[in-house]
Amino acid sequence: MYPIRYKKSILSYTIINGALEETSYCPVPNIIEKVPANNGYQPRFMAKMMLKDLGLGEAAAEDVSASLPLGSKAMELYQLFVKEGHGEMDFSGIIKIIG
Numbered sequence: 001m002y003p004i005r006y007k008k009s010i011l012s013y014t015i016i017n018g019a020l021e022e023t024s025y026c027p028v029p030n031i032i033e034k035v036p037a038n039n040g041y042q043p044r045f046m047a048k049m050m051l052k053d054l055g056l057g058e059a060a061a062e063d064v065s066a067s068l069p070l071g072s073k074a075m076e077l078y079q080l081f082v083k084e085g086h087g088e089m090d091f092s093g094i095i096k097i098i099g
Helices: 004-013 047-063 069-086 091-098
Strands: none
Touching: 047 069, 047 091, 069 091
């Protein structure tokens, strides 16, 4: 679907204010205990809320004529993820379509 460099960049973009840290909030099941990935991606922070926040970031960037190419790509992926019915899943479940 997307080249690996985009997958890594998009995942990195979702590391917002420490909400997703690879060492404490791994999106891949059975690597770290007590994360949503090990529990069917039961939400701590829903994907639809991540999509909302990405939209707010994009709107803020537009207000100052800034470009957020990775933010736009992340938003595109979260729109797809939510459209597929995963809006109530934890945002780390995005790994299912980029991994």
